[in-house]
Amino acid sequence: MKVLISGGSGFLGTALSKQLLAYYQTKDQPIDITWLTRNTQQAHLHDVQLMSYDTLKDTDAAFDVIINLAGAGIADKRWSDERKQQLMDSRIKPTQALLDFIARSSHKPTCLISGSAIGWYGTQGDTPLTEDSSFEEDFAHRLCAAWEQLATKATELGVPVALIRTGVVIHPSGGMLGKLLPPFKLGLGGQLGDGTQIMSWISREDWVAALIFVLEQQLAQTADAKPHAQIYNFTAPNPISNAVFTKAVGHWLHRPTVFTLPRSLLQLMFGEMATLLVDGQKVLPKALEDSGYSFLQPTIAEALREQSD
Template structure:
């Protein structure tokens, strides 16, 4: 199998590449992974091929699967107007390059898995949200929606699309947990606001496992007609090529208070501090919604497809980390 990955060297893409290659070696199956890059001199594992976006524009290679993960971190800095434009462009431009390749190539990929986030649902408090739920309009929703709608254009060329809406990914190598480790280790970690906001999370191991599961299900012939979720994206695409959405979250979301206490217990550190909501708004502006407003997002589509979570609880996700 040949897989092309945009954002392959990132927090999720690198972990995915490492795990799927290990699995295929054990099964003695052929697997080739190519990372898309803008810098041809980028350091990469020896068993990973590299391709620039310029090379993709004229490449005659064929790929079974495209994994579209490229995009600047939404929580990496304050949302100024310039930052919002950068967040959108960092997702749209790579996706446009992939769509141009799909349109041009004679041998179409069998599947494109395209990144998104649970921010698509907007801030809806503790209301349970599944793949067929509606949304509240805010910047996070608009960002995810534009990215998703562009990726869905692959169906116009007969390529099925699986949209993966990712929650907070738990692993000390990066993401939110990586940023929180230092303050928690020195004993100044604490809850955000009143701590009642729901945090929908997933371990990085389960994120990787779920994406591999989705790919294998689709390549084995899993179609939209077999899913029990509403045909949410079929209506949007307006054609018969399958387009599904998956919430990549664990089945047990937690409050920020519970997350704080669980993380403190794991690190054997106190968690007495609290950052009040007004201070978070002063510090982060509009971006503070990611910290203050909860989302109770559930992985209904994964569970309907019988995916088995390896780390369904936060305690497991922290205690069973793999490097």
């Protein structure tokens, strides 16, 4: 099986690539992974090849699966107008490049798995949200909606699409938890705002395992089935408040968590982007669970405990 991954060198893509190689080795099935990148000189995993976007325009290579994870981190910088455009371009341009490749390819991939985020739902407090829920209009929704709408066009080219709406990914090597570790280890950790906002999270181990689960489902579809787009919320089944998360991290690190960053200060520091920190979303993984996926780390305590092993 030949797999093309955009964003393969990132926090999620690297972990996914390692597990794909290991998983299919245990099944005695050969797998070739290629990372689509703008920098073919970057460091990469052993047994992973690199391909530039310029090469993609002309290559006659064929891929059985395409996984689209490219996109600048939404919480990495304050949301200026320029940054918003960068966030949009970093998702739309790679996705369009993949669609152009699929359109001219004589060997269509079996499926396109395309990233998105639970930001699609917008800010909805503690309202339970599944893949069938509607949205509230805001920048995060518009960003995710444009990304998903473009990726879904692959169905018009005869390729099924799985849209992965990812929550806060928990792992100490990166993401939100990676950024929080330094202050928490110094005993400076604390809740954000009043701490009641709901955080929909998933461990990186479950994110990787769930994606391989979805991939296997896509590969098992009958060839004559009409291509369609399937949405999956990649969140654990037990969302928690920021206050509970803060206490759990403090307990895990054996550090106090007595500080509080007021909502007004966070809004002053981060502007519009502060909504990611102080406005909650209760997003549930209905499609994954209905499909039979069993979470490895369904609670935050289990997820953090695994990081200590």
